[in-house]
Amino acid sequence: MTRSVAITGIGIVTALARGVEENWAALTAGRSGIRRIARFSTEGLKVTFGGAVDHMGLDQLPVTGRCLAMGRAVAEEALTQAGLAGSAFDGPLVLGLPPIELEWPQRRDLARRAAQPDYAGILAVADAGPESAAHLDFLFGTVGERLAAAFGTAGPPITLSTACATGASAIQTAVEAIRRGDCDRVLVIGSEGSLQVEALIRFGLLQALSTHNEDPAGAVRPFALDRDGFVMAEGAAALVLERPDAAAARGARTLAYVRGCGEAADTFHRTRSNPDGSAIVRAMADAIADAGLAPDAIDYVNAHGTGTPENDKMECLAIQRVFGERAARLPVSSNKSMIGHTLSAAGAIEAAFSVLTMERRLLPPTINYHHPDPAIPLDVVPNVARPAAVRTVLSNSFGFGGQNVSLVLGLDPA
Amino acid sequence: MSPGGEREVWITGVGLVTALGEGRAAHRAALADPAALAAARDGETFRPFLVHPVRALALDRFMPRRADQRTTGPWMHYGIHAAGLALEEAGVLGDAALLTRTHVLAAAAGGERDTALDEEILAGIVAGEDPDRRLNARLTEGLRPTAFLAQLSNMFAGNLSIVLGAAGSSRTFMGEEAAGVEALRVGWRRAAAGQGELFLVAASYNASRPDMLLLHQTGGRLLQGPWRDLWSRPAGGICLGSMGAALVLESADHARARGARPVARLASITHGWSDRRPGAAAAAARWPLADDRPAFVVSGASGAGPVTAEEKEYLAARGPAIAVRGTAAAIGHGVEASFPANVALAAWCAEGRAGFPPLSDDPIEAPAAGPLDRVVVTGWGPRRGEGMAVLEPVPEAAR
Numbered sequence: 001m002t003r004s005v006a007i008t009g010i011g012i013v014t015a016l017a018r019g020v021e022e023n024w025a026a027l028t029a030g031r032s033g034i035r036r037i038a039r040f041s042t043e044g045l046k047v048t049f050g051g052a053v054d055h056m057g058l059d060q061l062p063v064t065g066r067c068l069a070m071g072r073a074v075a076e077e078a079l080t081q082a083g084l085a086g087s088a089f090d091g092p093l094v095l096g097l098p099p100i101e102l103e104w105p106q107r108r109d110l111a112r113r114a115a116q117p118d119y120a121g122i123l124a125v126a127d128a129g130p131e132s133a134a135h136l137d138f139l140f141g142t143v144g145e146r147l148a149a150a151f152g153t154a155g156p157p158i159t160l161s162t163a164c165a166t167g168a169s170a171i172q173t174a175v176e177a178i179r180r181g182d183c184d185r186v187l188v189i190g191s192e193g194s195l196q197v198e199a200l201i202r203f204g205l206l207q208a209l210s211t212h213n214e215d216p217a218g219a220v221r222p223f224a225l226d227r228d229g230f231v232m233a234e235g236a237a238a239l240v241l242e243r244p245d246a247a248a249a250r251g252a253r254t255l256a257y258v259r260g261c262g263e264a265a266d267t268f269h270r271t272r273s274n275p276d277g278s279a280i281v282r283a284m285a286d287a288i289a290d291a292g293l294a295p296d297a298i299d300y301v302n303a304h305g306t307g308t309p310e311n312d313k314m315e316c317l318a319i320q321r322v323f324g325e326r327a328a329r330l331p332v333s334s335n336k337s338m339i340g341h342t343l344s345a346a347g348a349i350e351a352a353f354s355v356l357t358m359e360r361r362l363l364p365p366t367i368n369y370h371h372p373d374p375a376i377p378l379d380v381v382p383n384v385a386r387p388a389a390v391r392t393v394l395s396n397s398f399g400f401g402g403q404n405v406s407l408v409l410g411l412d413p414a
Numbered sequence: 415m416s417p418g419g420e421r422e423v424w425i426t427g428v429g430l431v432t433a434l435g436e437g438r439a440a441h442r443a444a445l446a447d448p449a450a451l452a453a454a455r456d457g458e459t460f461r462p463f464l465v466h467p468v469r470a471l472a473l474d475r476f477m478p479r480r481a482d483q484r485t486t487g488p489w490m491h492y493g494i495h496a497a498g499l500a501l502e503e504a505g506v507l508g509d510a511a512l513l514t515r516t517h518v519l520a521a522a523a524g525g526e527r528d529t530a531l532d533e534e535i536l537a538g539i540v541a542g543e544d545p546d547r548r549l550n551a552r553l554t555e556g557l558r559p560t561a562f563l564a565q566l567s568n569m570f571a572g573n574l575s576i577v578l579g580a581a582g583s584s585r586t587f588m589g590e591e592a593a594g595v596e597a598l599r600v601g602w603r604r605a606a607a608g609q610g611e612l613f614l615v616a617a618s619y620n621a622s623r624p625d626m627l628l629l630h631q632t633g634g635r636l637l638q639g640p641w642r643d644l645w646s647r648p649a650g651g652i653c654l655g656s657m658g659a660a661l662v663l664e665s666a667d668h669a670r671a672r673g674a675r676p677v678a679r680l681a682s683i684t685h686g687w688s689d690r691r692p693g694a695a696a697a698a699a700r701w702p703l704a705d706d707r708p709a710f711v712v713s714g715a716s717g718a719g720p721v722t723a724e725e726k727e728y729l730a731a732r733g734p735a736i737a738v739r740g741t742a743a744a745i746g747h748g749v750e751a752s753f754p755a756n757v758a759l760a761a762w763c764a765e766g767r768a769g770f771p772p773l774s775d776d777p778i779e780a781p782a783a784g785p786l787d788r789v790v791v792t793g794w795g796p797r798r799g800e801g802m803a804v805l806e807p808v809p810e811a812a813r
Contacts, residue, residue, distance in 0.1 A: 040546070041547070041550065042550070043546060043547055043550055044547065044550045044551050044554065045550055045554065046554070097588065099524050099525075099565075099566060099567040099568075099588070100524065101527070102625070102628065102629065102632075104549055107532065108536065108539055111536040111540050112539075117533070118537070119529060119625070119628065120460075120624070122536075122628060123624065123628055123631055126631045127632070127633070128632055128634070129633065130633040130634060130649070130797065134632045134633075135632040135633030135634075136633075138629060138632065139590060139629070139633075139797070140523065140524075140588040140589045140590060140593070141589035141592060141797070141798055144589055155685060155687055156592045156596060156685050156686070156798075157589070157687070158587065158596050159587065159589040159593070160585055160586060160588070161567045161568050161586050162568050162571075162585060163566060163572075166568075169585055172583075173585060173600065176609055177600075177603075179609075180603060180609060181607075182603060197550065197553070198553055201550070201553045201554055202557060202561075202562040204554075205554075205559040205562065207559075263582075263583040263584070264582075265518065265571075265572075265575040265580065265582065265583065265584040266581070267575045267576055267580075267581050268576070269576065270485060270563050270569065270572060271563070400566065400568075400569070401563075401568050401569045401571065401572020402575050402581075402584070403568060403571075403572065403584055
């Protein structure tokens with residue numbers, strides 16, 4: 001039996017649009033979804049733009065509400081494509097989500113009701129009951145609980161958070177469960193709705209964000225000489241993963257396969273990769289080996305490509321170490337140049353875009369690439385989409401805390 | 415329900431830090447000493463709420479670098495210390511070749527906020543300052559850049575890699591009690607199926623945080639003093655407890671080949687997701703033992719009235735051969751860390767083939783008949799998610 005796992009449905013929401021077709025059209029037209037933030041006041045902030053999903057009426061919701069709504073939308077789309085909509089899903093839910101916290105509007109309301117505006121005062125007036133939104137909207141388990149109920153998934157939902165690798169970790173965790181025979185299919189959802197004021201400020205304080213406030217659409221410049229950081233963004237993707245024979249038995253069309261997964265933790269630093277790139281090299285090489293392939297079989301790299309000076313340099317180094325002299329000719333592009341960094345959803349969204357890249361034979365570009373960095377001699381598919389027959393893709397996701405996951409996706413099961 | 419493991423899985427290292435201290439001997443002594451149990455509770459700091467705090471830890475033992483200590487808070491300290499203890503016992507600590515392929519599965523809540531800054535901002539807003547401007551300015555000026563790194567949920571696992579060197583895969587599970595069950599269950603399944611040989615399952619919880627108390631008290635979940643017996647508390651019946659728990663899981667073959675000694679065999683983990691109408695959790699639970707010989711039960715009952723009562727009734731119906739201990743009476747409820755911490759206690763019971771004295775006068779906590787040959791761990795979340803594990807001693811001949 002093949003170790004590959006079939007993908008039979010995908011769903012996508014990003015700042016560009018809701019829906020697979022709408023997203024693919026925008027992405028391959030080289031459109032940017034990055035714009036000024038209208039959701040909250042950005043007065044006095046270092047960064048005033050992002051890739052908010054502001055087209056679904058979710059702006060007044062807490063992070064959990066946005067993650068839930070986007071998660072539902074993409075799961076419905078993926079299940080419909082897979083031919084599994086409308087009945088209970090016969091398998092578990094693996095969910096990738098950002099950390100959840102009580103937010104400022106709620107803290108502020110509590111403080112106004114309290115005898116004194118400190119935690120002791122707030123605690124004295126906090127009890128709104130175990131079924132209240134004030135409680136459930138800020139429990140970590142709530143999004144999983146509601147998505148599991150909405151789609152009738154089996155058993156406890158698994159919710160993962162591995163920083164910017166979360167979506168890929170969710171796919172990998174599902175692939176492992178199918179491979180070891182624990183289940184025939186898994187619904188994987190990565191959903192990110194964290195664009196709220198404190199999160200934006202925190203990433204800004206880490207000097208990780210682009211500050212091109214004057215030109216939001218041109219701000220994310222992966223692999224370019226003038227890149228200055230990533231752009232916080234929201235979005236979600238769902239993938240229906242199935243054992244290939246189980247998918248075939250029910251007559252489902254397989255879009256592509258997850259062929260291999262590689263993961264390596266970096267022990268070097270909390271926000272930086274080891275300067276020798278060893279952990280991300282190991283993640284990429286392990287994914288290719290897990291797929292039973294040699295590096296030569298990879299036709300295209302869907303890069304992590306955040307647009308930070310550090311990531312893009314390290315990712316280039318690792319690509320050179322894995323692919324040798326072929327690195328200069330291998331197309332490598334960054335979806336994030338258009339959708340921004342969707343953080344906990346990025347691995348899932350970019351895996352879904354990788355499926356489309358193979359299916360539609362079209363490489364999405366890296367936009368905002370006007371000043372090549374001589375230290376990064378890669379073919380980044382600059383600015384314009386390019387037709388190409390791609391059968392196998394390597395998709396990278398690297399995160400704070402040394403979380404590194406690479407996936408190999410392919411049109412062929414083996 | 416998970417299928418059974420194809421390969422035998424052993425626990426070869428256990429680390430536990432709670433209000434009762436750290437390690438086997440401290441826990442065994444305190445669990446038998448009512449005065450020590452009473453002294454481990456703190457009803458003053460967050461009055462009227464009670465917590466079970468962790469006292470000072472010798473952080474330098476596993477985290478000697480000051481830079482590491484500064485970029486982590488107590489929440490991470492408890493779990494990193496517990497992981498250090500577990501890796502040390504398993505003979506993995508400091509062994510770069512083993513650590514490179516040690517897979518981390520962490521169960522995590524949110525990390526530590528700067529609560530003093532929160533209070534300062536709220537005071538300004540209540541005093542009538544422009545709320546948006548105040549918030550943006552004060553957060554920008556007041557947040558320490560590195561505080562974010564103590565706050566991101568996955569940075570606990572990240573620090574297990576950075577501080578202790580575990581560098582295989584790294585997965586952080588979230589979602590209250592079920593996160594602790596799933597972290598351990600997925601690690602056990604991967605070990606059983608040969609998807610890796612060495613797994614570090616770790617969880618941590620810091621109860622001495624007003625922001626954590628607030629998360630649970632928005633739902634009215636916390637017990638307001640005075641102290642009450644675990645098995646007869648109201649719906650708001652949880653006393654949170656700080657804890658760090660870590661378990662090294664390993665296939666028996668791998669452990670034998672490198673001469674590692676088992677603490678216990680992890681025989682099974684089952685999980686459930688009932689809808690929690692009254693009686694639903696008990697109806698969904700599948701008792702993991704096939705016969706009615708004596709068993710010791712380490713219960714993770716949280717103290718939240720209705721579901722704690724339902725679990726008590728369910729366990730009482732198993733008959734007189736089981737002896738139950740509700741450990742939240744001793745160490746508090748550790749949410750994500752609760753299940754791993756109780757598995758740690760159960761592993762020690764299986765290892766010594768002996769339980770510990772009742773923690774309550776409730777009839778459910780009968781004296782244990784010994785010697786034990788299996789220990790059951792329960793973890794029913796106050797809102798969602800049920801888990802049960804079975805631990806067994808490893809006979810000398812099987813080592």
